[in-house]
Amino acid sequence: MQATTQLIHSIPVDPLTGAVSVPIYQTSTFVQDAPGVNKGYDYARSGNPTRATLESLIAQLEGGATGLAFASGLAAIDAVAKLLKTGDEIVAVDDIYGGAYRLFTQVYEQFGIKINFVDTSDPAKVLDAITPKTKLIWLETPTNPTLKISDIEAIAKIAKASNAWLCVDNTFATPALQQPLLLGADIVVHSATKYLGGHSDLIAGLVVTKDPELGARIKFYQNATGNILGPFDSWLVIRGIETLHLRIRQHSESALAIAKYLEQHPAVDKVYYPGLASHPNHATAKKQSKGFGGIVSFSLKQDHLDAATALVTSTKLFKLAESLGGIKSLVSHPASMTHKSIPAEKRQAAGVSDSLIRLSLGLEDVQDLISDLDQAFNTSAAKLEKSNTHQVAAC
CATH class of the missing domain: 3.90.1150.10 (Aspartate Aminotransferase, domain 1)
Incomplete structure (x- = not known):
């Protein structure tokens, strides 16, 4: 089955009503049958059926295990950065999105996380920047705005040998063109504000992990910080993804x-x-x-x-x-x-x-x-x- 066909038919028909369009569950809470006994949802910060559909969809598109939807692309990046602790280091692409640069240098550096910016289009420079404290390699490929390309497969091997996670910002390429997890990356992030939404009418971010355990850790931060994507914006991203290819x-x-x-x-x-x-x-x-x-x-x-x-x-x-x-x-x-x-x-x-x-x-x-x-x-x-x-x- 071709990717375009698979995408369209991976968006579920509503089992309750048969609605072709995913329903927007615009609710803050869910009735429980008994304390702690529910139909899969208890409070909308922790989970919402519309958001869950989007999260499942992006995981399928990227070939990952866990998808998570956030209030913005920067919120998605922030959730990944929360995997780190004081003393850890990040090797990041030098031609980096300004918002990510600001987040890394003005927020996380004050918590004792060091950022090493290198030209990741040369894998040898990535290898040279690795230290025993490197826990995360951060790529944009293509980069914003000079469109440098990094060899994901080659850098994934460096990350694995260094016991570091490789995260790829796949916003510019989208899974319609590139699937970093299938090339060895551990995490993919998106500003869904861009191509996935596709109509300049929302702000959203997505994270996909290859490993379910890693996904569970990021999901914990999503719920603990409350940095979630609302149901209507989740529906807008789903609608945009339908015409992505x-x-x-x-x-x-x-x-x-x-x-x-x-x-x-x-x-x-x-x-x-x-x-x-x-x-x-x-x-x-x-x-x-x-x-x-x-x-x-x-x-x-x-x-x-x-x-x-x-x-x-x-x-x-x-x-x-x-x-x-x-x-x-x-x-x-x-x-x-x-x-x-x-x-x-x-x-x-x-x-x-x-x-x-x-x-x-x-x-x-x-x-x-x-x-x-x-x-x-x-x-x-x-x-x-x-x-x-x-x-x-x-x-």
């Missing part, structure tokens, strides 16, 4: 076309997209993924903030906004938006320059998107020329 296919096709267009544009310095043969990790991406995703980043030859700002404020179809993975195309400037919490020198060392721009390809016709970028490049060039003229006149 179709959307990812279109996102990826458009992204490749846009990446090729940008490679030829005279104002562009470098294009970051793992589907291009010019990408340094193209072979690894091709080996471990079924496709290359819907995100394209690029830097400008005019490598300064004004040039990037002029461009991202000149698009019309590409909306300037945080986030990604929805049906509408978005443009963002990581250095001043998603990654502003990372110190400038660390951002730049990881490849996040002031002129770097990230595109999230939606479901619009790709020729319309190319036309929008064309007019944006022309408009931004005119803005910069006008600004430069004014500055010369002022002098």
Whole structure:
């Protein structure tokens, strides 16, 4: 059975009513037959049938044992980090999402957990960063926003030999393209806000573990801290997942076309997209993924903030906004938006320059998107020329 068919038919029909859509159990508590005797649920923080359906679904999609739904992607990351204790160390990808960087460095470092940031696209650098205190290796692949690719299978072997967990943020690829647990990872996290939800209408996070015991530990933190996903948002994620494969296919096709267009544009310095043969990790991406995703980043030859700002404020179809993975195309400037919490020198060392721009390809016709970028490049060039003229006149 093909993955698309399996996905659609793994979402259960309601056994009570026959409803094709998963019911939204919008309740805080459940009647018990006797103290401690219930129908599987007692209080909605500890468990909810709608959330349970989502958790089971994401576990199936990732090939894992346990799925857990949280109030946000950062809440999911936080639950994984709670596995650690004072004195432990994390080896983390250097080109990391700004929110994860902030959580690790400003929250967990104060509890005595050390973070070692390395370029995980080179497994040898991961191995060199391992110490006897390393308990967690943290990957994003593709990374946000420079789309570096890490060899999950190779790093999983390093993690196993080092007695450390390997956690992969699979937000950009999704299980439609990549299943890290099947490549040796122990934990997968998602910002379900992005492609899994798919419609820019919710905030959610997911964790999947390969080992049921590890899943039980994270589930304890989910219940103990109350960082749960509500039933309505759980239903929205389920609804989004139903069309995941179709959307990812279109996102990826458009992204490749846009990446090729940008490679030829005279104002562009470098294009970051793992589907291009010019990408340094193209072979690894091709080996471990079924496709290359819907995100394209690029830097400008005019490598300064004004040039990037002029461009991202000149698009019309590409909306300037945080986030990604929805049906509408978005443009963002990581250095001043998603990654502003990372110190400038660390951002730049990881490849996040002031002129770097990230595109999230939606479901619009790709020729319309190319036309929008064309007019944006022309408009931004005119803005910069006008600004430069004014500055010369002022002098």
